[in-house]
Amino acid sequence: MSKIFKTLTIAGSDSSGGAGIQADLKTFEEYGTYGFSALTTIVTMDPDRGWHHNVYPMEAALVAEQLKTVYAGGPVDAMKTGMLGSVPIIEAVESCIRKYDQPNVVIDPVMVCKGEDEVLNPESADAIRDLLLPLATVTTPNLFEAGVLSGLGRLTTLDEMKAAAQAIYKRGAKNVVIKGGKALDGEMAIDLFYDGAEYVVLESPKIEPAYNHGAGCTFAAAITGGLANGLTVKEAVAKAKKFVTAAIRSGYRFNEYVGPVFHAGYRLNGE
Numbered sequence: 001m002s003k004i005f006k007t008l009t010i011a012g013s014d015s016s017g018g019a020g021i022q023a024d025l026k027t028f029e030e031y032g033t034y035g036f037s038a039l040t041t042i043v044t045m046d047p048d049r050g051w052h053h054n055v056y057p058m059e060a061a062l063v064a065e066q067l068k069t070v071y072a073g074g075p076v077d078a079m080k081t082g083m084l085g086s087v088p089i090i091e092a093v094e095s096c097i098r099k100y101d102q103p104n105v106v107i108d109p110v111m112v113c114k115g116e117d118e119v120l121n122p123e124s125a126d127a128i129r130d131l132l133l134p135l136a137t138v139t140t141p142n143l144f145e146a147g148v149l150s151g152l153g154r155l156t157t158l159d160e161m162k163a164a165a166q167a168i169y170k171r172g173a174k175n176v177v178i179k180g181g182k183a184l185d186g187e188m189a190i191d192l193f194y195d196g197a198e199y200v201v202l203e204s205p206k207i208e209p210a211y212n213h214g215a216g217c218t219f220a221a222a223i224t225g226g227l228a229n230g231l232t233v234k235e236a237v238a239k240a241k242k243f244v245t246a247a248i249r250s251g252y253r254f255n256e257y258v259g260p261v262f263h264a265g266y267r268l269n270g271e
């Protein structure tokens with residue numbers, strides 16, 4: 001039997017199944033890896049209040065206890081973070097990555113859910129920037145999050161994305177992927193990769209209807225799966241772009257508010 005590669009997600013629960021820890025574990029499975037998880041928050045969406053999101057963070061000590069369980073088997077091959085929920089949780093994640101000298105760390109700096117443009121918690125955004133970016137093998141902000149992390153505010157062009165990628169790289173992330181995605185105007189879904197030396201533009205035609213709830217989590221989880229399987233960062237990002245594009249194309253309308261990606265789309269329906 002071939003070696004089993006291990007992946008870990010530290011993220012929130014999305015009961016609607018498209019994003020969060022559910023997206024991550026489904027994607028890890030698609031990559032043929034063994035997925036571990038540590039739950040940080042529970043998110044509910046209320047159909048009686050226009051799909052309003054409620055976020056319930058866990059105690060940081062409970063997150064640390066879950067991580068102790070996971071690491072009882074030694075470091076995993078690659079890990080990712082998603083919604084973290086509070087500064088003490090971010091501190092617990094930082095100390096775990098340092099303690100176990102964890103390689104292949106993907107930081108998805110989740111600050112907003114789609115359709116909402118308020119940062120969930122501004123202190124958490126600062127803590128992600130100051131404590132987690134320096135540990136990131138790769139970080140995957142969406143356009144809004146890249147504006148916050150870089151301090152450049154609203155980004156609207158590829159040149160502004162390049163400036164933001166440089167600023168985020170200077171914060172210590174070894175590789176940066178800014179997802180122009182659904183938020184950048186135009187006919188293409190454009191993401192920008194930067195490793196401190198070169199820019200690579202990854203693009204695909206924008207899919208309509210955009211069943212893209214969970215696309216960001218799925219993209220970061222796919223990068224994590226690729227790294228666990230031994231791909232370089234650049235290869236893992238390029239494959240993840242194909243994987244998430246197929247997942248959006250295979251997505252479906254769940255209700256009047258949301259259409260999630262289908263994580264098995266790449267395997268079942270191809271590119």
Ligand SMILES: Nc1ncnc2c1ncn2[C@@H]1O[C@H](COP(=O)(O)OP(=O)(O)O)[C@@H](O)[C@H]1O
Pocket residue numbers: 114141142143179180181182183189190191204205206207208209210211212214215216217219241244245248
């Ligand atoms: N309508 C779409 N068509 C094609 N690709 C998309 C679409 N919406 C998002 N993507 C892609 O999905 C990934 C996640 O991007 P995005 O949805 O912007 O992130 P987030 O979910 O974190 O806000 C990126 O690779 C982005 O380019």
Ligand SMILES: Cc1ncc(COP(=O)(O)O)c(C=O)c1O
Pocket residue numbers: 011012013014019020021043082083110112113114212213214215216217218
């Ligand atoms: C638990 C959780 N994590 C992350 C996200 C962000 O999801 P996306 O992949 O659409 O950025 C959401 C959005 O609803 C969520 O509920």
Ligand SMILES: [Mg+2]
Pocket residue numbers: 110112142216217
């Ligand atoms: Mg996201």
